[in-house]
Amino acid sequence: MTLSIYLxxxxxxxxxxxAIGAQNAFLLRQGLIGQHVLAxxxxxxxxxxILILLGVTALGAxxxxxxxxxxxxxxxxxxxxxVYAARSLLSAFRSDAALRVxxxxxxxxxxxxxxxxAITWLNPHVYLDTVVLIGTIATRFPGxxxxxxxxxxxxxxxxxxxxxxxxxxxxxxxxxxxAWRVLDGLIALTMTAIAVQLxxxx
Numbered sequence: 001m002t003l004s005i006y007l008x009x010x011x012x013x014x015x016x017x018x019a020i021g022a023q024n025a026f027l028l029r030q031g032l033i034g035q036h037v038l039a040x041x042x043x044x045x046x047x048x049x050i051l052i053l054l055g056v057t058a059l060g061a062x063x064x065x066x067x068x069x070x071x072x073x074x075x076x077x078x079x080x081x082x083v084y085a086a087r088s089l090l091s092a093f094r095s096d097a098a099l100r101v102x103x104x105x106x107x108x109x110x111x112x113x114x115x116x117x118a119i120t121w122l123n124p125h126v127y128l129d130t131v132v133l134i135g136t137i138a139t140r141f142p143g144x145x146x147x148x149x150x151x152x153x154x155x156x157x158x159x160x161x162x163x164x165x166x167x168x169x170x171x172x173x174x175x176x177x178x179a180w181r182v183l184d185g186l187i188a189l190t191m192t193a194i195a196v197q198l199x200x201x202x
Contacts, residue, residue, distance in 0.1 A: 009151025
């Protein structure tokens with residue numbers, strides 16, 4: 001059961017973090033130009049780990065004090081996931097966009113890390129994904145929340161390091177819109193499945 005919960009967290013972590021945004025675009029660019037890749041991957045992974053643990057611990061404590069918050073958050077989380085899934089599915093059928101990352105001039109380690117942390121911690125969406133959404137889903141597994149959190153942290157860490165160091169190999173593939181369509185379709189299926197699980201538990 002614990003392994004199953006861990007794997008659920010792993011899939012959740014991968015599904016949420018894989019969506020292209022400012023953070024991933026920055027990481028991809030660093031990987032393509034080969035600058036401070038290890039530092040950027042570590043900064044992203046550690047930031048995610050902190051936010052996920054915050055969601056699992058803090059949200060659980062608040063839910064214990066406010067019993068109505070748990071079902072409300074489940075409904076809200078399911079609604080968010082369904083909207084997320086619908087957008088991904090629409091993108092899978094209609095999008096012709098491909099990610100293009102321009103080469104960046106050399107930058108110092110301090111400047112690179114400051115930019116990475118700003119992109120990560122000043123993005124309101126990251127708090128919804130990690131603290132609120134993952135924290136809410138973790139409440140489905142009383143007594144095993146940390147197994148779920150460990151899975152989510154593993155998923156995001158695997159993605160960051162694979163994306164950062166595999167960027168040069170991925171660039172030709174994800175320069176084509178079809179690759180993003182397939183990825184968006186898989187994200188839509190995963191998000192829908194998790195939303196159904198949340199609604200079933202309400």
